[in-house]
Amino acid sequence: MSTLIIFSVLHLLISLVCGAPLAPALYVFGDSLFDSGNNNLLPTVSKANFKPYGVDFAKGDTGRFTNGRLVPDFIAEFLGLPYPPPCISIRTSTPVTGLNYASASCGILPETGQSTGKCLSLDDQIDLFQRTVKSSLPNHFEGPNELMKYLSKSIFVVCIGSNDYMSNYLLI
Template identity: 40%
Template sequence: MTCNPEAKPSSIQMAPSINTLFFFFFHLLLCLTPSLAVAAGRVPALIVFGDSTADPGNNNNIPTLFKSNFPPYGRDFPGGRPTGRFSNGRLASDFISEGLGLPLTVPAYLDPGYGIEDFAKGVSFASAGTGLDKITSDLSHVIPLWKEVEFFKEYQEKLRSYAGEAMAAHIVGEAVYIVSIGTNDFLVNYFSYVTGRAVEFTVDEFAGFLVSIAGDFLTEIYRLGARKITFFGLVPIGCLPLERTVNVIGGGGCNEKLNEAARSFNAKLQALIGQLNASLPRLKLSYTPVDGHVLDILNNPSAYGIENVEEGCCGTGKMELGYLCNPWSPFTCEDADKYAFWDAFHPTEKMYRLVAEATLRTLAEFI
């Protein structure tokens, strides 16, 4: 059936029946929502790599301080459960999974409560605090990106044992892949001035260094069977509440030096994506302009029903992050939907939902 808004079923008469009206409105619904109509049943799984923006709880199971498996994190998650997600509820990847007709949440690969029967429909290897540069993950004692790739290989072995060679190959080849990483490389690594990267590279050179690592990573997961991949651009990292707080000289406004670093990375990433699409057969690699989506929300919050974009909901919203965001943090807001950020570093569930909706529109172009 073609999606023609003017098309009418052949059975339509002057007095259409209830069945005819149902057919017409169902057909209209398909025309208005092609992304979900096409994606439902077509995408067998959502596979996720990255950092805290995509970690649903892998860090719960490793020895690191980068954890969020305690209240008030997860306050608005189904059941009010702190899962290890750095937010008050679900992440963008969870909403994207739901939008693709898959489960409502993407499980963490290291969560012992899930098995390969769950991971066959979606899995996240992401680790809060990690980055493209191995030094970044070493600083935080978290899972490096190369280890996430090793987990992906291990996952495929389990998938073949569970579903058989043919079905496993189908899942891996037809799955949608999300990559969300890079913020920590700048904020925890380069601009912390404790690693020497700021001496070794200019900001622009470091962005190029990171993108070259991203290229190696993308080529590797392509070699392992990934074909439909979207890479999230960096948000305006200088506008995170924590960066506003420490930007005393700038009067608590956005740190444009950091934002420029993010723009440099995003520009180089988009160039890389074009190169890889041209050189790797059947690869469908896209750039998700999270930077543009988030910037629009920060500049026009009232259009999205948001009242505060400068502070996090947790505590004072200026410094709280990780263990500083806890049940005893005073001043934590009652309604996180009025905030763009949950803690001083991470978005609220509402912000993630808005990003996911925009991402699904991007994904519709190649799934």
């Protein structure tokens, strides 16, 4: 056991010193706890692109439902990756280091969050990820085997479900 811990720590230190990311990409799925700005471009009242949101974040009020960074931002920093940009802004970003599909007020159930306007349910987020894998990512790899190897080494983070209880069960 101690050998495994020592090996893991050495691997981490070597990766940090060499500047190589610990994973090729970080893909994020979830609700407002992980939304990095997808709702800014959706017709919804669930937005965080104004003060006081982002007052402690270098990039300002980006649509994160916090005054600073989100958990996925900390994970990206640890992995040596850039913050995953909102998937809806993919025209201005590359999906190779990851994307954020999270959408505030959404949930696992498709009807969750619809009372506040449009949001990306978990099904919608998965559909968008599948489109990324089929349309955008193949342009960056030589073939399907290389793409699958890349995806198998990528990190996927999911935090979703609290709105399902709050919106569908507690308000009945």
